[in-house]
Amino acid sequence: MNTAYPARITQCRELAGLSKTELASQLNVSVAAVSQWENGSKNPTPDNLVALSRHLRVPMPLLLTPVPTELSSRGPITFRARSSAKTAMLRRQAESLAELDAEAFLWMEKWVSLPNPSLPEILFKDPEESANECRRFWGLGNRPIAKLGELFESRGIRLCSAAFGDVRFDAFSCIVSGRPFVFLGNEKQDRARSRFDAAHELGHLIMHQHFSQDELEAKKEETEKQANAFSSAFLMPRETFSCDIIDTSLDGFKRIKPKWGVSIQAMVRRAKDLGLLSEETYQRHCISMGQQGWRRAKGEPLDDMVPTTNRSLVRKILNLLSNGDKIKPWEIPSELPLPDQVLESVFETNFKTLLPVELDNVIVRGVFSDPKDARPGHN
């Protein structure tokens, strides 16, 4: 008889954002039963397995597959959420998403060679120095970076989306088995912010990976400030950015926003930190930006002229697989039975749209959340 792997049940429950009590209630079983499944002292019945798959919205084969041993080593997750109300649950959700996304990349590495991770080893330096060191290490000068996504991916950082279902993260990052991951959550809402978030997470990956998760939590305020300072310095190097601050009015900052690809608020702050704006002017600008609604959902002007944090790695992988004869992209969901939201996070694509027209009515999708959709042999 097929048995579910306890670690998988925990992982999938946390990905769904459910507590044991909530899951037990949905499945109409006791909390003790869920605990026993998760600690391995008891196996769920076949009916329970079907119910787990349905309620957790994960493919049944995933529950029956062990977590790859290669993914056992994971660094601390640096995590930013819009709401701190459910921080602990959101962090566990983020951890599960990171593990499953890493599993997807691990699977891809069987088929394609990906860029090797290349992060500078920088410890105990201030953020400004670390950002400069990172630019040097990556062979960059001091000019603005338009293709931030491609830069990250070409240096071996796996970029994933962290927006799925009803859950939205700002961003988070971690290193899984030596592979650095950055998850971005708000690309569609605000390009400038997304770029800043990406560089913020890069700062965490470079400066804070020697911390344990507990240390990171204890120093959260300090490390967040450092990551912000890193992001600011990385995206707006002192030497070149200073030269562009000729007109210190908000119109002046607005004009250079598309070039630097950061928000006017971030540029104003950077200019103040570099001593190019007086405290008084900085305060005046902050009030003015607030009055114009730039700090609210309405957002800042000219965001559509900021370069996007494009991800090209997975698109290239899918193209490569399409042109090869080993596996076709539309076969991925059946080869890699991961939840839909994980596949979307990694591939940013709806696999159904990749299916050739002639096969559309023949092949049933391999990823299913309802048992009646299951393909023969998958359960």
Next chain:
Amino acid sequence: MKTPFFLTAVSQDWDEHNLSVAQETLIEANNATVLRTDKIKDPLYDTPNHPNIRGYMRWVMVQKHFELAAQNKLKGISPVWITLGGVSVLELHGDHTIVTPCHLLKENGVPNETTYRRDLRIQNEVCPLLFPELNEGSHDSSDNRLRILLVHGGKDGVFAYLRAYTDPDDNSVYRNLSDNLMLMPTMLPSIDYEPVDEPEVGLNDAGQQKESGENQA
């Protein structure tokens, strides 16, 4: 309302790309001027005549930067140096226009009078692009191009306009041919960014190994 022909002609030489380059060039020239006349770095510049030195250096830097821009970035524009006695003036020659940079202290300031600028106004007065109805068939000059001043300046270089001055006897009469270039969003994605290669991926042979393994089984 129908667009006047001279604006169409101007936009053919000075499209959005070229206007963006002009904006960037003015910013770079300003930066270069400030760097080269920094009286903190070089105390010998710390004299009551520092504004004059800076003004002269700006004139030199603006012309030099526009020459480089015309050679490398501006589309359809060539740099031409015109010698006028002891000095040379840079002209930017397009198909329909000839543009000369000119610094002004104020947005509505009047360019200093020179013979060169008066000649430009005389030529504009009979330019068929500006006044087609007055010059139909009567103007046989081989060069009918519109003479434009790229006026720029203000405190910290906050304005720049393309203007055609048209009255030989009054150097304050002009037509604005552009909005303030310095308020245009900077949009030159290819000019000043760090070059970044796309990530490299390639098929590996694991797939083959996997298949042969499966076949053996």
